[in-house]
Amino acid sequence: MNLQRLRDELAIAWTVAVKDVRVYYLTPGMIMFGFLMPFLMFFSISTGRGISAAQGVTRLLAMTLLFTAAAAGPFVIPMERRLGTYDRLLAAPMSLTTLLLSKTAMGTFFAVLVAMVSILAGVLVFGVQIARPWLLLVSVLLGSFVFSALGLIFGSIPTRNPGNVQMPSTILRWALLFISGVFVPLDKMAPVARAVAYLSPLTYAQDLMSHAVVGQGVLSLWLDLGVLLLMGVLFLWPSFRLHQRGRVLGY
Amino acid sequence: MKNTIEVENLTKYYDKFLAVDHINFTVKQGEIFGFLGPNGAGKTTTQRMLTTLLTPSEGTIRILGHDLRSEAWEAKRQIGLVPEESNVYTELTAWDNLMFTASLYRVPRAEHAARAQELLETFGLWEKRDLKVENFSKGMRRRMSIAMAIIHKPALLFLDEPTPGLDAQSIRFIWELIRRMNAEGTTIFLSTHQIEEANQLCERVAIISHGKIAAIDTPERLKASFRRAQSVEAALEPEEAGNGPGLAALPGVTTQVKVGDKWRLYTEDPSALLPRVVHYAEERDLRLISLNTLGPSLEDVFLEITGGQVGVVQNSVDASEFDKQQKMRGKR
Numbered sequence: 001m002n003l004q005r006l007r008d009e010l011a012i013a014w015t016v017a018v019k020d021v022r023v024y025y026l027t028p029g030m031i032m033f034g035f036l037m038p039f040l041m042f043f044s045i046s047t048g049r050g051i052s053a054a055q056g057v058t059r060l061l062a063m064t065l066l067f068t069a070a071a072a073g074p075f076v077i078p079m080e081r082r083l084g085t086y087d088r089l090l091a092a093p094m095s096l097t098t099l100l101l102s103k104t105a106m107g108t109f110f111a112v113l114v115a116m117v118s119i120l121a122g123v124l125v126f127g128v129q130i131a132r133p134w135l136l137l138v139s140v141l142l143g144s145f146v147f148s149a150l151g152l153i154f155g156s157i158p159t160r161n162p163g164n165v166q167m168p169s170t171i172l173r174w175a176l177l178f179i180s181g182v183f184v185p186l187d188k189m190a191p192v193a194r195a196v197a198y199l200s201p202l203t204y205a206q207d208l209m210s211h212a213v214v215g216q217g218v219l220s221l222w223l224d225l226g227v228l229l230l231m232g233v234l235f236l237w238p239s240f241r242l243h244q245r246g247r248v249l250g251y
Numbered sequence: 252m253k254n255t256i257e258v259e260n261l262t263k264y265y266d267k268f269l270a271v272d273h274i275n276f277t278v279k280q281g282e283i284f285g286f287l288g289p290n291g292a293g294k295t296t297t298q299r300m301l302t303t304l305l306t307p308s309e310g311t312i313r314i315l316g317h318d319l320r321s322e323a324w325e326a327k328r329q330i331g332l333v334p335e336e337s338n339v340y341t342e343l344t345a346w347d348n349l350m351f352t353a354s355l356y357r358v359p360r361a362e363h364a365a366r367a368q369e370l371l372e373t374f375g376l377w378e379k380r381d382l383k384v385e386n387f388s389k390g391m392r393r394r395m396s397i398a399m400a401i402i403h404k405p406a407l408l409f410l411d412e413p414t415p416g417l418d419a420q421s422i423r424f425i426w427e428l429i430r431r432m433n434a435e436g437t438t439i440f441l442s443t444h445q446i447e448e449a450n451q452l453c454e455r456v457a458i459i460s461h462g463k464i465a466a467i468d469t470p471e472r473l474k475a476s477f478r479r480a481q482s483v484e485a486a487l488e489p490e491e492a493g494n495g496p497g498l499a500a501l502p503g504v505t506t507q508v509k510v511g512d513k514w515r516l517y518t519e520d521p522s523a524l525l526p527r528v529v530h531y532a533e534e535r536d537l538r539l540i541s542l543n544t545l546g547p548s549l550e551d552v553f554l555e556i557t558g559g560q561v562g563v564v565q566n567s568v569d570a571s572e573f574d575k576q577q578k579m580r581g582k583r
Contacts, residue, residue: 015354084338093328247306
């Protein structure tokens with residue numbers, strides 16, 4: 001790929017992501033699944049548990065990133081398929097990789113935006129001191145990217161009905177929530193439960209948030225960063241394959 | 252003359268269903284090419300493969316010299332696509348839709364506003380530029396969809412059923428636009444099942460039936476090749492129920508169809524049929540209000556090819572035998 005094309009593709013990915021933000025952010029589905037759900041869930045589960053404000057912020061951030069970033073793909077892509085606007089993107093001069101990156105970027109933006117609300121609430125309302133602000137920024141961006149890529153897998157399933165993919169993607173997110181040390185700290189889990197938790201990206205995201213907000217985590221900081229980065233890239237692969245399958249099937 | 256589209260052995264299976272069956276055709280540069288076929292014949296599947304939306308099972312497609320398997324990006328930059336359903340972002344304004352598409356096709360930023368204004372004025376939407384498209388009528392959305400497809404001045408424009416459901420004014424506007432774009436050098440690939448649209452606009456048409464190309468030629472040559480679809484049209488007074496079978500029994504008539512207050516009699520030899528119709532009227536003391544010969548229409552050709560049964564031989568009366576009987580009656 002020459003430099004001019006690379007520049008064009010990046011510019012197009014940005015254009016598509018910005019359009020998605022404008023068109024889809026304030027739709028009821030996105031608000032309900034991406035914004036309200038993590039907040040309501042957090043308050044309903046954490047109230048009365050006696051956790052510190054800093055711990056609360058790390059958990060809220062991890063949940064917010066998971067639910068918000070992963071909500072965009074399963075909602076937006078099938079919706080666009082149904083309206084025919086997805087064909088406009090597929091016919092435009094960009095590669096499938098660019099299109100998938102633009103959709104991942106949209107979920108990432110959305111999650112970062114909502115995460116800012118959580119962080120501001122923690123700092124301004126509960127007086128939380130952020131131990132490593134620069135790491136928090138990296139953590140939010142990386143976590144958003146990973147969960148957005150995860151959501152994209154569901155969005156890439158060839159269907160024109162968002163309901164067909166929103167249900168399984170929501171179930172997966174709930175499952176990840178309960179196995180990932182958000183409610184039961186990793187160091188207090190039974191060995192089997194901990195082994196399962198290591199499979200979940202949320203485990204590493206939650207631990208990374210602890211490193212950033214509290215200043216320490218259960219796992220190594222570099223392990224958290226490395227695993228999340230690897231998972232983010234790996235999650236793009238099934239999306240790519242599913243999109244290719246969609247083009248064979250006519251979606 | 253260069254070919255803008257070259258299709259070789261293009262095939263598409265949906266699982267085991269063969270939707271497009273090893274088709275071959277070319278579209279010349281600067282041509283308006285009609286792709287005709289009944290619903291389910293493979294028109295949209297073919298167009299979706301030509302615009303990279305669908306992966307072919309077999310075959311090759313070259314668009315403006317670029318093989319779509321290896322150089323899709325280069326081809327897509329020069330293609331405009333107007334799909335059957337208007338795919339406009341209804342949550343955005345008309346202006347924002349055009350700005351988005353201009354960015355998508357990397358139109359130089361300095362030209363965005365000028366092109367958008369020109370298109371909105373051309374399409375009669377300038378006054379509504381700041382309205383969200385969700386407030387637009389079907390015809391206005393269609394115009395928006397076309398405007399978005401041509402903002403980057405494509406060398407090749409695909410239109411899939413551009414006019415069904417639109418009022419006469421919108422149809423006329425779209426036809427004029429297609430002609431104007433073609434005159435300015437854009438090659439047009441028009442997929443339609445509206446025969447008159449193809450007849451009015453296209454220099455050549457391909458007729459696809461059951462996934463195969465059944466015919467490709469100019470509309471006039473296709474019509475000329477279907478002698479059976481020539482006809483004589485007669486209006487008789489008083490119009491009686493018995494006229495139908497009576498006229499159908501005339502020698503040389505392959506099919507008769509009631510068209511309003513007239514009878515259309517399909518024949519391979521209109522000049523021989525004319526005196527028989529006159530004689531039929533005289534014999535029964537009927538007044539001939541009108542009597543015309545008609546060449547085959549593109550619709551006749553289309554129906555014939557796609558199994559619509561126009562011009563099928565139904566009448567087995569031998570013409571020479573009939574004429575002999577008339578002469579005998581005359582002698583009496």
